[in-house]
Structures are given as structure tokens and as C-alpha cells.
Amino acid sequence: MTEQPKRPDAFYGYLEGWISLVLNIALFALKYWAGIVSGSVSLLAGAWHTLSDSFTSIVVLIGFKVSSAPIDRKHPFGRGKAELVGNIIIGAILAVIGSHFLIESISKLRNHESASFGTLAIIVSIISLVIKEALARFAFILSKKINSRSLFSEGWHHRSETFASALILIGIVLNDQFWWIDAVLGLLITGLIFYTAFELLREKIRPLIGVKPDPELINKLQEMAQAVCKRDLHINHAYIHEYGNVSEIRFHVQIPGNTSLNDAHSVVIKLEKEIKERLKMEAIIHVEPMDIKTMDTKAVSFYKRENPGLYEECLKIRKEVFVDEQKVDISLEIDEHENECKFWLIQLDGESAATGRWRLTPDGYKLERFAVLNKYRATGLGRILLEHVLSDILPTDKPIYLYSQTSAVGFYEKYGFYKTGEPFIEANIEHYKMIFDM
Template identity: 35%
Template sequence: MKTFALWFASFFVPNHTLTANPDVRARYGVLEGWVSIVGNTLLFAVKLAIGLAVGSAALMADAIHTLSDSATSAVVIVGFKMSRKPSDSEHPFGHGRIEPVATLIIAILLFVAGFELLKHSITATLHPTVSKAGVVAIVIVTGTALAKELMARFSFALGDLIDSATLKADALHHRSDAFSTLLVVVALGASHLGYTQVDGIMGIGVSLVIFASAWGIAREAVNPLIGEAPSQVFLDEIEGACRSVTDVLGVHDIVVHNYGENRIVSLHIEVSHTLSALAIHEIAEDVEESVGRITQGMVVVHMDPINRDHPHYDTVLTEVQKVVAQDERVLTFHDLRIVGASLDRGTILFNITLNNNDRPTDHREVLRETRDKIQARFPGLDLLIKITPMFSYNP
């Protein structure tokens, strides 16, 4: 289907192979929306006509479900067009997050449609009517289910091509409609055999399918709006880009902000304290350029001069490593610095990263225990230990 989708898009989307281009990406979204609207409108007319003719509550409910697909596809079109609006004084980060907002609207519309269908189907179950569906009508309705599955696969293919959660959400909407139509086919067949209540029961089943689809779509839409974690692969690429720059000793505190097509990345780089301010500035610019090629966004670099030539650095490093390794709540540490020339007087500074899979609720307890263990090893030194926040990632 992806090959067909790419071929079909070639007739409507200029430069259709440049799927990373924001304008091309938006055109793909608009194309999917219009194809869905046209297809859904035709299928709605067919289902409604047969539903009225045979008196099937489940089929008429399914027809409304199909019509709601057209409404959500219209939201897809508006969402993609608005997401391409440039930055302005009120929205300096652009309008890229309108796309997940559009996805959330799709989910809300689905919830509303599912609730209305549920009420209608309960009434049909309590007060059943005899459906007059014949074999021809059942075959036609089955054909509409196959048509919706093809539309779902087409939308999934376009969604994969441009990596769009919105198009995949619309595809799930199509697929839920196809599944609900198959339930209707069962209801029509049962009613044809004299089991009149099956029609309303299957209508309830259709509404439950819609609720399930709406919940899944809403969950996918909310994540980028709240601020979801970047993938480990993406973080590894950032780390690799940083370490590819000469004189970079380490990287930590990677923070990623996504605003649709606009992405902002900030990070800390460790370098030798012996380098000049000019050399450190040049390293920062090299890191920004290297990481920027991967992220395609703005990169902000904070430089941490580290004195690994301190006469007691290796001794302190070894002891800190032992303490961290013994505590499962602590994942790693970074930015180790020693102020003062001796171990009798001075300060040890470093940050610890907690294990997010088993993150303790009382951070003060972790800090206290870590501080006590280090203090026991270096009683003459002061300690300044900080916990890295969850949104800041460390290799």
C-alpha cells in the first residue's frame, strides 16, 4: 500500500518524495483528508440508504460513524494547514503543535459520536424492530467494510511516509469503522434469521469500538502536548554528534523541546579547564553545528570546564563510582569537580541521575545517604550534590 500511496500522491503533491519538507508534509496531510472526506461521504450515503430501507438501527448508527469520519478528516485538513503558519509575536515557537491538537479534536469527536450511538443502540435493544435486509444488502454492506479497511491502509501508508500521528489516528478511525461495519453485517444476518435484538446489541458493540479508538487516539495526541520523552536512539545520536567534536570529554543534561517542526535542544559539554575561553567558544559552536545536523533545530550548549588533572581527581572519582554502583536508585553521575588542592579542605561537586524506572519519592533520602557515604570517605571536604531532573537526560 505504501507504494500505491506514494504513486497516488505524485499526482497531487509537488516534490512528493521530499517527505521531510514541511510544505510537502502538509500537502500529504491535506491529500489524506480530502480522500477520506470523499470516500466517507459516499459510504455514508450507501449505508444510510440501506439502513433506512431495511430498518436497521445498527447500520444507521454505523452510517453516522462513517459520517463522523468526514468531520475528523476535515479537522485533519485544517490542522495541517494551520500547523504550517509561520511564527508570530504571540506564538514565537510556531504553530507545529496544532497537529496533535487536531488529533485530540478527532478523539473528542469520536467520543461524542460513540456516546450518541450508544444511546441509540440501547433504545434499539430494548425496543427491537425487524430488519428486512436481504442477501444483496448484506453483500453491499460487507463491501463498504472492505472499502474502509483499504482507506485505513492508505491513511496508514501516508502517515508512515511523513511520520504523522494525526494521519495514523485518522487511519485508526477508518479501521474502527470497518470493524464496526462487520459487526453490523453480523447483526443484519441475525435479524434476517429472526434474532431481532442482535441488531441493537451489535450497535452497542459498535459504540464500544468507537470509544476504544477514541481513547487510543487521545492518548497519542496528549503525549506531545504534555511533553513526551525523546527516544533513546535520538539521544544516542545527539551524544555521538557531541563526542565527534575534538576536545569534548563528556556530554550530559540533554533537554529536548518539540514544537512540531521546530525543535530546541540544550545540553552540557565537558571540556578541559586548561583551554582558553576562545577555544571553548569554538568547541561550543562546533557542537551546535554537529548536533544541529541531526535535530534540524536550535541547539544551545553550556560548557563545563573540568579539571581532570587535579591531583586527587582519580581518587575521588573512584570512590564516587563505588557509592553510585551500590545504590540501585542512582543510575549515574556527572560533572564531577573538586575545589581545593587537598583532601583536607575543599569541596566536591557533582550531579546524580536517578533511575526513572524505580524513581524514589523521597529525593532527600537519596541525597542524604549519598552525601553520608561520600563524607565518610572524605571527612575534610564539603559536598554539593544535586539531582538531575527527569526531563534532563544523561548517557
């Protein structure tokens, strides 16, 4: 594996990280000093919340430093998970800090302690509100520019601090009327700290262990697969893993069992390329033969006069298989026996997939026009169709027979039919007469 160049967006990550780090440390010192002077638990809690933003800024810097290292053999997806681990550590630290201020706030309520806010607290809170909102907007702009979830998360951390500063200003205004306002605001800001910790842990742990894509993404994948391969491909077992700024999706895709290895490989390569271009995600696709057991299967029998609509569905399948694929003349395919035959139609997930018919002749029951769409061959659908038709006729003392194309003789032999007589040509295709051994 050749080494890849460093991430070109690292500069913006460093820029936001360093600016946030310097300003957050300065704000922490100011707010902590103001909190000590005024005895305000809400200011002290806000100071530590600000310091937690310094920690996240450090993680942003380290994350961009580590994740921008070149991809190599030992790290085929880079080192982006280092950023996730760092954020989890910060989330745990925030939970501990929140617990401390929860106890402090409850203690102030029990002891009827109030804070002595002054001009310093007002000035510090206003400075904090303005700076944190500016940092939030700066982070949002850069996150959009370089498509960075880390910077987007950083922006919301700054925005939460803006809310905290606004709460403290409200507390300063109401402090003379309500002695308990500082303790209550301390509880509110503690809740904000806990919420930030929870969101950090939830947001960063889930990508580490892998998450299921939402239904909308699955539908997009289905549409892309159909557009690329000109057929419905059934997608399952999908999971998303994140490596910093790189997202990887893994899923299984079911394709017809008669697809050649080269064709299956071509399908996967095209689909992976399409996913990377449109969804900006790396894809690892596992190919497996189509399993109709996982599909909604419906089998119906009817005569042409009873259900002309379903009869047309049968004709579509027969035309695709016999006329288009095998070049049988349409005048031979649709014969004079259509009105006297009983038809069977198998539908998978609402799509007509296989058909066959039978009729009573002087020689017994004759099975005819068995056809399975190409993409559903080698899935067991032919066996299901044959079993339905036989169950419709049996038990009987009359012979059951069919004219099988030479290529299908082996299939019918597995289910109790045997050849009789010499091969013959029908519609330019070699056939054998086969009789069901009852």
C-alpha cells in the same frame, strides 16, 4: 527572521484529505440510509464513525494548509499546533457521539429490539469495507513518503472503520440466530468510537504540553554528545514539544565548569546540528556546569600491593594530567615512593576521575600527586578528594604539608594550607611548600 518556503509535502496532504473527505461523506450517506431502513444501531453508529473520519480529513486539510504557511517572526515554529488543536476538538466530538450510541445500544438490549438487515445493508457494508481499507493503505503510503504523523493517524482511522464494517457483516450473517447481535455490535462499534476518541486526545494533548523522551532516545543523545565532544556529557531535564510536523527537543547538558564560553557554545552548535541531521528534530540546549552531586560518587583508599588494578587507574589519571597536559617527564612522575604511599581514587558514575596519595616522611605527612581530570575540574571534586585524604590522616600531632604548583596555591589556601618559604622549581614547574594549619 527570514520567511521560509512552504512545505513541499503539502500536495500529498491535500490529495489524501480531499479524496478521504469526498468518499467518507458518500459512505456516511449510504450507511446512514441503510441504518434507517434496517433499524440497525450498529449501522447508524458505523455511519457516524465514518463521518468522524470526514472530520479528521477536514483537520488534515486545514492542518496542512495552516502548517504549510511560511515561518515568520510571529510564528518561529510555524503553525503546526493548529493541527493538534483540531484533532482534540474531533476527539471531544467523538466522545459525545459514542455516548449517544452507547445509550441507544443498551436501550435495544433492554427492549429486546432486533434489526431487519437486507441486501442493501450487505452491499453498503462490503462497499464500506473495501473503500476504507483502500483509503487506509493510501494514507499509510503517503505518510511514509512525507513522514507525516497526521496521515499515519488518518490511516488508522480508516483501518478502524474497516474493522467496524467487518463486524457489521458478521452481524448480518448471525442476525437470524441471535436477536441481540445488532445491539451487541452497536456496543462494540461504540467502544471503537470511544477508543478512537481516547487515542486522538491522548496522542494530541501530550505533544501540546510536552513529553519526556524515552530512555532509548536519551541514550542516543548521550552517544551523540560523546561522539561530537569526545567526552561524556550529562543530559537531564529533557522534554519534547511538537509543532505539527516539527519536533523540538529541549534539554540541559552538563559540561565541566572550567570550559570557556566559546568552547561551550561550540559544543552546543555541533550537538544541535548533529541532532537535526540524524534525528530530524530541532534542539534547544541549555548549558550548565557539571554537578557531581547528581552522580554516583565512590571514594576508595588502598596501597599499591593491595589493589594493583586501582593503582593503574590512578596512574592513568596522573599520566593524563601531569605527563600529557603539563609535559612532566614520566620518570619523574612515577617515583621510588609508589610502594609506601597510600592512594585515594575518586570515581564518578564508574569512571576514575581524581587521585591523590600521602606518605609519612621525617617532616610529617606529605600529600602528593593530586590530579583531577580536566572535564571534572571546577566541580568541587578536588575539595572532596582533599577532604578524604585529610580525614585519613587526622587527628595527628605531626605536620601535614605538600608542594603545590603556583596555580593551585589559591585552592589549598581555601582549605587551611598556608605558604612557607620561597618558590622553587620542580619538574620545570614553579611550586610552593604549603603547611596545613591545624
